[in-house]
Amino acid sequence: MLVKVYGSAVFGVEATTITVEVNVATGIGYHLVGLPDNAIKESSFRIAAALQNNSYKFPGKKITINMAPADLRKEGSAYDLTLALGILAASNQIKATDIGDFLIMGELSLDGSLQPIKGALPIAIKAKEEGYKGFILPIQNVKEAAIVSGLEVYGVSNILEVINYFDKGTPLERTIIDTKKEFYNNLDHLEHDFADVKGQESIKRCMEIAAAGGHNIILIGPPGAGKTMLAKRLPSILPPMTLQEALETTKIHSVVGKLKEHVGLMSQRPFRSPHHTISDVALVGGGAYPQPGEISLSHNGVLFLDELPEFKRGVLEVMRQPLEDREVTISRAKFTVTYPSSFMLVASMNPSPSGFFNDPGSPMSSSPGEMQRYLSKISGPLLDRIDIHIEVTPVPFEKLSEERTGEKSVDIRKRVTQARQLQTERFKDNEKVHYNAQMSVKQISEYCKLEDSSKALLKSAMERLNLSARAYDRILKVSRTIADLSESENIQGSHISEAIQYRSLDREGWLG
Structure with a gap:
């Protein structure tokens, strides 16, 4: 007897329906x-x-199973439940007249219980597109799949529940989630808050500017100055994710199995912090059967690279194209997959191998030659893509011991969101540009016009501080964001002068 059961395979962040044909003879x-x-x-x-x-x-007969399309590589253990039900139905052990109306996926344990699968969300989206009545999957993934409205989603913990449903009509419990309600309820649950940071007011201001304009930023300072603490709190001041952004982000995390159990839609922007020993494939994605890398897992969020010069140069160089294109394409002989990778890059580094710079009280010091070699590990083209460089100094005891708390992330986020709304309106006719950091040279000349006094100030600063040519466009972009935060239509001299402060690594003679 021949029976057809349906499963799904995930390529990139999209699913493809797999027909499992089981013949028992x-x-x-x-x-x-x-x-x-x-x-x-x-x-x-x-x-x-x-x-x-x-x-x-398990029938002792001739069992032939074909997974169509037969020229498409299938991988993983998530087809166990699909195959098992096909074998039972084809050998007449169960009645399964409507089994073809469902998409069925799950990994079996030896006792019949089900283990979670990867890619439940894109599979559910595909099931709805192709008109399946429902999706049966492990209960651990049920919230993730139930995000898709208009599809009956059933979470099961054991194969016996599925057998009884088809054979005896025992009902399964359908999971229904109000996606919008769950999403908006969790929007303001912030894990980290800028109120916890003592002192560092100028750095907080800098982080606010970076968040408002989507600017990549590098923090330079000695160990213990608070670079990591500040970076971890950046997602808390970014504008809340839209429902569309949340779906995109959840799909990517679903594909690699990074969603927490019983979690539906991701409502917080991701924060990824890979170790400096990471390989280029792990960072940008790839492998024999391509999977998303850290830059795609950071989509719509923050990628934090701590101790930037310690990363292998080849690893950092592969980020250059994704930083520009906001997506990464991985090509193989038989197929090509594209993963979105629109993220904010936050990097941190010590100013010297010892970690201390111009600190007379430090027992360790580095020669100018050692410092130059250390800083030269970061290539110019990568620095070109980082708009803001800021020095972070240690917090004095007086600030650390203060009982007064700093400004809360929620209050900073309001200003950032307001500035982003101005940018959304400004770039509404351009699909590829959403905030100031993405502006091209043509758009910079259109939206960053300077008065004569501001031009003179910028010219004077570039000559006096020996700023490089690449700093020019970055200063204009950042000054446009500063103007947006102060709700100013035109870029003022004060905006230019503040933006100039945020180009530390471009100053000739910065090493002293």
């Missing part, structure tokens, strides 16, 4: 075809044990 043998990987080939052992432990049997 007279004879002996088990033949699984359709380019399955080793995890799928081993499924027969898991299925046999799971069926036996739930009073069913």
Whole structure:
């Protein structure tokens, strides 16, 4: 008897429906075809044990299973439940007249319980697009899939529940989530808050500017100055995610199985902080069967690279194109996948190998030559893509011991959101530009016009501080953001002078 059951495979962040054709006939043998990987080939052992432990049997007949389309590589253990139900139905152990109306996925344990799968959200979206009645999957992933409205989603913990549903009509419990309500309820649950940061008012101001304009930023300072603490709090002042951004971000995390159990929609912007030993494939994505990397997991959020010069130069260089294009394309001989990667880059570094710079009280010091070699690990093209450089100094005891708390992230976020709204209106006719950091040279000349006095100030500063040519556009972009924060239509001299302060690494002779 031939039975067709439906599963799904995920490529990139999109799903493709897989038809599992199971034929049980007279004879002996088990033949699984359709380019399955080793995890799928081993499924027969898991299925046999799971069926036996739930009073069913693995038929001793000739079983032929085809996973169509047969020229598409399938991988992972999430097809166990699909295959098991197909075998039971084809061998007439259960009645399954409407099994073709459902998409069924899940990894089996030997006792028949189900393990979570990857990519539940994109699979659910595809199931709705193709008109399936429902989606049956492990209960751990049910909230993730139930985000998709208009699709019946059933979370199960054991294969016996699914068997009884098709064979005996025992109802399954449908999971229904009010996506908008859940999303908006969790928007303001901030894990970190700028109110916890003592002192560092000038750095907080700098972070606010970076958040308002979407500018990449590098923090330079000795150990213990608070660079990591400040970076971790940046997502708390970014504008709240829109529902569309939340769906995009959740899809990527779903594909790599990074969503927490029983979590539906991600409502907080992601913050990723990879170790400096990371490989280029782990950072941008890839592998034999491509998976999203850290830059895609940071989509719509923040990628924090601590101790930037310690990263391998080749790893940093592969970020240059994604920083410009806001997406990364991974090509293989038979297919190409594209992952979104629109993120804010926040980097931190010590000013010297010892970590201390111009500190007469430090027992360690580095020669100018050592410092130059250390800083030269960061290439010019990468620095070109970082708009703001700011020096972070240690917080004095008087500030640390203060009982007064700083300004809360919620209050800073209001100003940032207001500035972003101005930019959204400004760039409404351009689909590729959403905030000031994305402006091209043409848009800079259009939206960053200076009065004669401001031009003279910028010219004087560039000559006196020996600022490089690449600093010019960055200063104009940042000054436009500062003007937006103060709700000024024109860029004033004070905005230019503040923006000039944020180009530390461009100053000739910065090493002393």
